[in-house]
Amino acid sequence: MSGTLKIRMRGVRKAFGGKQVLDGVDLDCGAARSTVILGGSGSGKSVTIKCIIGLITPDEGVIEIDGVDVLKLPRRDREALGDRIGMLFQNGALFDSLPVWENVCFKLLAQGKITRAQARDRAVEALASVGLAASVGELSPAELSGGMQKRVALARAVAAQPEIIFFDEPTTGLDPIMGAVIDGLIVDCVKRLGATAVSITHDMASARRIGDDAAMIFKGKIVWTGAAATLGHSGNAMVDQFANGEREGPIQMELRK
């Protein structure tokens, strides 16, 4: 990681019902860079990004965005952070009760930045940017395939041109080709906006495609950071075992203890 910092986490801890999920997370995400967080199921990846976004309040620690400790901000200012953030949820999290075009421009409409008529036009542009036809805008989310839902969710995440975009398992549940398409769209969108991206994924091919930097979280702690291109041959036994999907290695040994 090089350049200025966009997100800085120090000593972030969070427990749920006595289970320590985050156990002192230290993480730096560079501005206008794409950071991928890797880790097994239950390692704390999702909780980490939910803490940054403000969906979960950590028990202790520091989370800074542009040098400002967001945990110390008044509630209203913290809520206003949402204006600078976009997120692609694992399952899309599209609103069933709204047509696709209204999903895509939901944030702009909520902020009162555009009228409903303008939103329809903006949605067509946003859908085109993720390779979807204008007619898709009139459909309901339930009428879309998994890949189309992901693309609509991506269009929604970037429609308001956020400074920071979070991607939660963007390729989960997609076939490899559609996964590569989504990865390509993510890279294009992030570059076009000059945004900072933070992704969590199990998919190593996806991690290498969309990430500049990578961090591995294990048992609630960041155990490695480095270039995403080095995943699988990083020299860190834990990371390489995870990246190469090997059965034997330090992670397995940890689990057996």
Place this chain on the structure above:
Amino acid sequence: MDIILNPVAAVGRGVLGACRTVGDVALFALEALSHLFRPPFYGRLFLRAFLEIAYFSLPVVALTAVFTGMVLVLQSYTGFARFNATGAVANLVVLSITRELGPVLAGLMVAGRISASFAAEIGTMRVTDQIDALTTLSTNPMKYLVAPRLLAGALAMPLLVLVADVLGVMGGWLVATVKLGFVSATYLKATADFLQFDDVFSGLVKASVFGFVVALMGTWCGYNSKGGAQGVGGATTTAVVTSSILILALDYVLTEMFFAQ
């Protein structure tokens, strides 16, 4: 010793849990109500919830009211005939419908329809991350999902109950005149003479409280649902059961407030 203390501890935990839940629901309601006074206001969502309650619940509430009025006349006629007091049937019907049966039965019907619907919809949004998505899209979920529904519940129910009152009385009139041989004009005059503003008003206040409670329990159970389909199913059941019980309990409290001597 544990054999004695464990059940006591379990009762204590149950009481504490119930107190915590009451506190949670109260804070939830207060937060949602506070959003009614701060922009932005979601008029379209309020209108949608209002229509869902007031318009789409109308058939079931209307049928319930009509049949209740019809049965009430039959039952009271049978009872009053023993004391040669059948002239009081119209009075009993209008009093029972406006004070009690209109708001309570409409409330229970709406509890089945609306609190289940709210809990299922919001619960599904919770377990599919749609509520978290609202937050990331600069929208407060309490303001967007809960506040319009609570307001709609409190305002739509009195309208429904007003319709239920009219239809309940008319159902009674129908049976009284067609089956029991009452003179229509006499029956209607007795109804009108005995009808008091306070009776109707108290019923409408009850309706507003019941509507609020139905919407509150539906949204609260949905908002706090956990897990997948099973969690949403549990939230829906809890919403219907708790709102129904609360309607019956609050009915007593409100009746005590309005009519205690």
